[in-house]
Amino acid sequence: MGLFNKLLASIGIGAAKVDTKLYESQLSLGERMIGIVEVTGGSIDQQIDDIYLSLCATYTKEVDDRKVTKHAIIEKWKIAQSFVIRAGEKKEFPFSFSLPLDTPITVGKARVWLHTGLDIKNAIDPMDEDYIRVQPNRVMNAVFQVMKNLGFRLKEAECKEAPYRIRKRLPFVQEFEFVPVRGEFHGKLDEVEIIFFAQGANVFELLIQVDRRARGLAGLFAEALDLDETFIRVTINEQHIQTLQTDLASLIRRYA
Template sequence: MSLFNKVLASVGIGATTVDTKLHKVNYTINENITGVVEIVGGNVEQQIDAIYLSLYTNYTREINDTKVSENALLKNLKINEPFTIQPNEKREIPFSFELPAAIPVTTGQSRVWIHTGLDIKNAVDPTDKDFIDIQPTRLASNVLSAIQNLGFRLRKVDNEQAPTYLRNRAPIVQEFEFTPTNNTYRRYLEELEVIFLDQTSKSVEILLQVDRRARGLGSFLSEAFDMDESFIRLTLFENDNISAKISQAIENKMR
């Protein structure tokens, strides 16, 4: 009977199960996420070689002019040393780790989740999947509000594959795409894209991509050679006049 149970457990029948229990599901960037991984033994003892927590998000990337949905690994964490779990034994392993600054907020089609996996030798590895809600920091929210108050409308938010010059930071970036709504900006700009590069409780570093309207022959040539898009790297602090600083940076690129 014991041998039969071992055979069943090796294919996942009557085997060890795993359930990750988070202390909460709502977080902001750079916050610590905490919880416990609950492991319950099956009908036979099994050797648990490792428990992994993997943080994922979804994004899109272009392949031959076609957009493809992918999942990006943002963080991977091993939380235990090998151990043996007995039949019907219950164990709880606590964990805590800091969410990376590159994690996207969960708005629009953006999703973030924790995948828990047990590495069990010669057996089907049990897994668990838990979605979490990521909100922007207060300062990041102020930046987005300031841009809208300047005369821009948020058109869409996308997670996309990071460009080459940012890929050493994270595999994806989250782009907030704005369109101008007032006459001042509509005369010169097609759109404004915002990427949050780094965030703390007291500062944010952003990358603004200013897409200027083509004007005249020189501007036509610039657009043809993809030179119409200008980039602004800006660090903003909690005591800054955020609207004024962003407005000045955009206007400098419009001249």
């Protein structure tokens, strides 16, 4: 019977199970992600080599003129190694990690989740997945509010593969596309795209792309050649929040 149970456990029947419980499933960038991993023994004793947590996200990549969905690991942590879980036994492993500042926020099609895995030799590794809602921090919220105040509407937010010239540690960036629906930029610009690169807890480098609306024949040629797009880099922190609306308006106006 023991040998038969081992055989069943090796294909996942009667094997150990894992369940991750987060105290909060809605977090802001930089907040502590706190929880426990519960491991419950199956019908036999099993040797667990590692328990690891991986923070994952989806992004799109263009392949042969079509978009495909890819997965990326934002961060990975090992929380336990080399122990035996007895049949029917339950063990708990607490954890606490800061949510990385370059985690995409939950808007549009962006998906972020915590993947828990057990490493068991010669067996199917048990796993668990828990989705997380990621909220922007104070500086990001201030940028979103300013864009709204200036008459822009968030049209689309997408995690997409990053060109090598702007790529940081992750293979993707989260791009926010704003279109002017009222105010001084309505009719002057097609859109403004913003990418946030975290430099610290509340410090971001913004990569801003201003897409001017075509005006006349020369404008149409410029648009066809993508010459109507201007890229701007600017670093902001909490100290800039008070003057952010004036500063961003002046910046966009300069390239409109």
